[in-house]
Amino acid sequence: MVGGMATLLNSPPRLDPSALVRPGRVHRSVYTDAEIFRLEMERIFSRAWIYLAHESEMPAAGDYVRRHIGSRQVILTRDRDGAVHAIPNRCSHRGTTLCAFDRGSAPGGHSCPYHGWNFAADGRLRGVPQRSNYEGVLELGDYDLQPVRVAAYRGFLFGTLDAEAVPLVEFLGHMATSIDDLVDRSPSGEVVCSPHVLRHHYRGNWKLSFENLNDTIHPGFAHSASVVSAKAVAAGLEEGEPLAASLGMMLANGKPIQFFQDLDMVTTPRGHSYIGGHMGASYTADTQSAYAQALIAHHGPDKAARVLGTDRHLMLLYPSSTWHARYQTVRIVRPVRHDLTEIIGYTFRLPGAPEETYRNAVEYCTGANSAASPVIADDLEVYERIMDGNGFDAREWVPMSRGLREDREAVPGLTRSPATSEAFIRNQFAAWADYMGAAA
Amino acid sequence: MSDAGLRERVRALIEDEARLLDDQDFEAWLALFTPDCRYWVPVSLDQTTPGDGVAHFNDDKQLMAARTHRLLNPRAFGAEPSPRTAHVVSGVRIDAVDDDGTVHASSSQIILEYRRRDRFEEDSRVFGGRVRHVLRATGSGLRIALKRVDLVNAEGSMNALAAPF
Incomplete structure (x- = not known):
């Protein structure tokens, strides 16, 4: 079994999860221990919405x-x-x-x-x-x-599964506004789930996906090869030949780190988070005039402007799903085993919006959720290497201290940090310890 | 040209295309496609057009070029080492020929892939299914306008896919 014996000998008691999370670090067994996974199913996935x-x-x-x-x-x-x-x-x-x-x-x-x-x-x-x-x-x-x-x-x-769970709206808290963001983009008020679903999986722990998606430092390294390749193709384009949207998405990973340092990350109770949008016009414009007109007709000009002006990147709804309102994509994170996770991607049509809006969603979801996406392939490789490296006991604790002293604002129900911070991971583990701390 | 001659030419083109992927001769592979081509691996056999939903691959020529450029980039650790493939092409058939000479062909293909990651039997994978080619007559012969790969496990959950099918 991965990690078993060393964990027992060197580490905090493995069945006392509260001892596995300390300020700015977690014990590696949270990823590699099958018994911890069993407890997560019982204490987190049976209690959260x-x-x-x-x-x-x-x-x-x-x-x-x-x-x-x-x-x-x-x-x-x-x-x-x-x-x-x-x-x-x-x-x-x-x-x-x-x-x-x-x-x-x-x-x-x-x-x-x-x-x-x-x-x-x-x-x-x-x-x-x-x-x-x-x-x-x-x-x-x-x-x-x-x-x-x-x-x-x-x-x-x-x-x-918890009859005592707080009402859903309380669980969502401020994150309900990211679901509003998705639905309000529909000029008819309706959203319709596409029957075509994209599934991928990796041999790694479910939390690794949650800890990667709003990590803005890794793209400059993990995805650098796609940036290099996209740039090489862009350099070879004929005069006036437009860059494909898919390449724009790959190039978005090549932004300077200062860009992300200036961007906000928002974390809220129960492990949720999002960061500001950053793919913007370098990816696809979704403010085509026909769409904007339809949205104004539905919402009136003020609200339509507010909806179109909202630009959030992924919202992570801990522990089950990740949401991209602007590209009408929702992904379910399905924990299968401690070392096996499936990600299931859904796209939504906005009835009343031009076909181009749906095409943008499909393009985004394919690029962000296909196992064949060059960007995703790099992430999956990293997840599996993290499992390999944490499977032996060269070092017991995993630091997650980036930006620990950089939070910008904390009000009840919401904290703002730079988008380069690991605050969202610390926030996930605060929720994790909260769920896991007490026996059911 | 006789039907037998056309069939022979189409079969040779489809086999050559598969061989170029196995040889990682991506420049020659890309040259077989029209500038406005589409390389498409749907997530459902029910999908009718590349725009109707998500896909495993839904590439225009720029993305095909970036993807294959990346496969040969030593910094692309997601493809480190690069996968090796062997395509087996069988049952090439011409399904239709349009008035303008566009050929709709299909074949059965099995793709054996190996990428050494020290995960023993998981390092080798087998993919396969029906491959459809739309071949357009151009000044320099038939070129691929659409390659659609209907995997038998199209709806299935995939781990990282680096090499095109």
Whole structure:
């Protein structure tokens, strides 16, 4: 097992997670220890609100999608009255998973493939074949699937296994404004999830992805080869030949560090964060006049100007998802094992916006989420090398102290730091220690 | 030209294209494509046009050039060492020929990829599926206007992909 023995001998007690996080550093076992991962599933992914799906993925009665809350599979269903439920993807008889597809329609409810037990959209056990065998033995109601708590924010559905969890809006806090940012970009008020989904994975811990996405120092190093290659191609263009958007995105990683030092990073309670936008006009203009006009018609000029003037880069909604409002992309971070993580990318159409707006979203999501993206390939390589290097005990503690004394402003519910700071990682581990500290 | 002659030319072009990728002769590989070409690996066999959704690859010629330039850059540690591939091309077929001479061809391909990372059997991967070429007649012969690769695991979750299929 990776890291096992050395961790036991040299380090703080491994089952006391609060001892693994210290100011400005964490113990390497938070990435490499399978037992820590098991505790994370129990204490973090069972307590936080986890992003699951958008309502447009299941528009009609009987529609469903299959998702994960940590290690648990859930089916999100829409019943005949239009209400959404989340039920465990597990037959209450022998434990067989009910549903094998990521999305579909089951107007007749979900039937177990093993003995045909049938469940309604709300998890109620509707029927069991050969009822006579159970005469006086089995009450159907005792075997209903216990629904998971679900809540929506502007059409985005979240679930939590914790009946005591704070309301979703409180969990989101200031970060709700980044979801508003996505929805408000629609000239019709609607957003529709594309059926085409991009999945990639890496042999590494789920937290590595969260710790990379708002790290503005690594691109100048990890992605330098793509910058070099994009520049080489740009230099060879014919006179007047425009640079492709995909190359603009690669070049955006080559900005000087001072640019990011001047940019703001915002961290909020429960591990969330975002940084200011930085791809801007060097990537794609999404303020085409037809789009701007449609937005003004919907919101009025003042609000439309505010929406178009908002430029945030990724919003990290700890621990489940990362959001890019400007390019209508949401990614689910799915922890599979301590050393295996899947990232699932969704794009959204904004009905009423020109086709170009959707194309920009597709372009961004492909560049930011395909395993074949030169930028992503570099990140995946780094994640796996971090796992390799932390798998042995040359050094026990991982520093995350960059910008520790550089916070710019702290008000209740929100801290501002330079975008070069590791404040967002420290903030994630503050939340981590909070969730992990106490047994359920 | 006879049907058999055209089929032979198309088969040779598709095999040459695969061979150039295996040889990492990317300059010659790019020269086989039209300036407005598209190299596309969709995430679903249901996708009809490159713009209708996300993709594993959705490259114009500039991105193809940057991607392959990077494969030969020693600082690109995501491709360090660069993957080695072997394409097996089979069943080349002409599906249609337009009035202007544009050829729609398809083939079955298996791509064996190896990149040494000391991860034992994971260092070798096999990809495969149906490859579609749209070949446009130009002054210098047939050139690739579209290469679409429908992987059998198009919907699947991929780890880093450095080499084009």
